[in-house]
Amino acid sequence: MAGFLERMFGRAPKQGTGITAKERLQFILVHDRINLPPERLEMMKKEILEVISKYVEVDGSGIDIALQKRQRDSLLVAEIPFSRPSEGFDQDEDEDSAQAEDKP
Amino acid sequence: MGAKVITITSGKGGVGKTTTTANLGISLARMDQKVVVIDADIGLRNLDIVMGLENRIVYDLVDIIEGRCKLRQALIKHKLFPELYLIPAAQTRDKTAVSPADMIQLTDQMRQEFDYILIDSPAGIERGFRNAVAPADEVLIVTNPEVSAVRDADRVIGLLEAENKKAPRLILNRAKVEQIRKGEMLSAEDVTDILAIKLIGIVPEDDQVVPSSNSGVPITLNDNSRAGQAFRNIARRLMGEDVPFMTLDEPTSLLKRLGRLFAGGKGN
Numbered sequence: 305m306a307g308f309l310e311r312m313f314g315r316a317p318k319q320g321t322g323i324t325a326k327e328r329l330q331f332i333l334v335h336d337r338i339n340l341p342p343e344r345l346e347m348m349k350k351e352i353l354e355v356i357s358k359y360v361e362v363d364g365s366g367i368d369i370a371l372q373k374r375q376r377d378s379l380l381v382a383e384i385p386f387s388r389p390s391e392g393f394d395q396d397e398d399e400d401s402a403q404a405e406d407k408p
Numbered sequence: 409m410g411a412k413v414i415t416i417t418s419g420k421g422g423v424g425k426t427t428t429t430a431n432l433g434i435s436l437a438r439m440d441q442k443v444v445v446i447d448a449d450i451g452l453r454n455l456d457i458v459m460g461l462e463n464r465i466v467y468d469l470v471d472i473i474e475g476r477c478k479l480r481q482a483l484i485k486h487k488l489f490p491e492l493y494l495i496p497a498a499q500t501r502d503k504t505a506v507s508p509a510d511m512i513q514l515t516d517q518m519r520q521e522f523d524y525i526l527i528d529s530p531a532g533i534e535r536g537f538r539n540a541v542a543p544a545d546e547v548l549i550v551t552n553p554e555v556s557a558v559r560d561a562d563r564v565i566g567l568l569e570a571e572n573k574k575a576p577r578l579i580l581n582r583a584k585v586e587q588i589r590k591g592e593m594l595s596a597e598d599v600t601d602i603l604a605i606k607l608i609g610i611v612p613e614d615d616q617v618v619p620s621s622n623s624g625v626p627i628t629l630n631d632n633s634r635a636g637q638a639f640r641n642i643a644r645r646l647m648g649e650d651v652p653f654m655t656l657d658e659p660t661s662l663l664k665r666l667g668r669l670f671a672g673g674k675g676n
Contacts (some may be wrong), residue, residue, distance in 0.1 A: 320591025326598045375604045
């Protein structure tokens with residue numbers, strides 16, 4: 305029914321190259337606006353991680369650094385989870401006990 | 409303050425800046441506004457020919473600025489509207505013959521006498537563009553639903569932001585209803601989403617636009633044209649009227665759409 309109504313009122317469907325154009329533009333314009341092409345952003349990410357890794361251990365699998373836009377402003381949003389600290393307690397032991405507790 | 413100075417620009421060439429300027433000028437004049445349209449594309453004069461005034465040029469924009477004529481002498485009166493004037497671009501000079509300060513001074517001289525001063529900007533983002541936007545109270549960005557035109561529009565919007573200009577408004581020109589319906593073309597909603605500026609008009613693709621330029625009679629003088637109607641609506645919005653956007657689907661009747669629905673099914 306919704307599809308029927310949409311076709312009746314001529315709404316643009318979510319298929320075809322129109323949506324591709326929109327997605328490509330949305331991606332590249334965020335980079336254009338701050339004059340930082342995608343490849344250079346990758347280089348910057350690597351450097352940021354290198355710097356952070358000098359001070360703390362980083363959990364490589366959970367890293368998410370990306371450009372976002374809010375209206376016409378761009379921002380760099382980074383989610384960089386730390387690895388669990390390994391000093392103090394014996395890490396293996398600690399993890400084993402945590403897992404044991406999680407089990408029903 | 410008097411006149412409102414409105415610059416029509418785009419970044420990319422060939423999207424319809426001159427057609428838009430001509431049609432908005434005429435639409436405003438039809439509503440009894442005193443209007444002057446300025447061709448700021450020095451070296452590539454064409455607003456005159458689109459408006460059918462090419463045979464009346466004696467002096468041009470650079471002649472005024474360099475003092476070879478009085479401002480009044482370079483104002484070309486439109487054939488149909490005695491309160492619509494054109495200042496043509498110089499044909500044999502380049503953009504450096506004029507500075508942004510010159511444009512501000514020129515428009516300031518005319519503000520008292522007119523209601524609207526429309527400036528047809530050249531394509532690009534260099535000197536000619538800077539000349540055209542310097543005196544603007546408001547900027548209209550013309551774009552087409554194509555990746556290249558939208559990207560250039562975004563660049564221009566960014567430059568205007570950097571100059572602390574009031575947020576420009578968008579004219580989506582040459583929208584093809586059928587292609588948008590099939591999802592093969594960016595819709596007005598898509599483009600405003602991407603550019604994050606307000607829309608002031610959607611002009612549908614219209615086969616009559618080229619013939620009307622051919623004859624020097626802008627499309628908005630044709631009361632049956634959908635593109636002409638779109639330009640008249642934009643002019644009314646410029647004057648502060650709240651005009652609803654045309655639904656682009658209008659010319660196909662309900663019956664036709666029903667037919668398409670049952671004939672085409674989901675393949676549409």
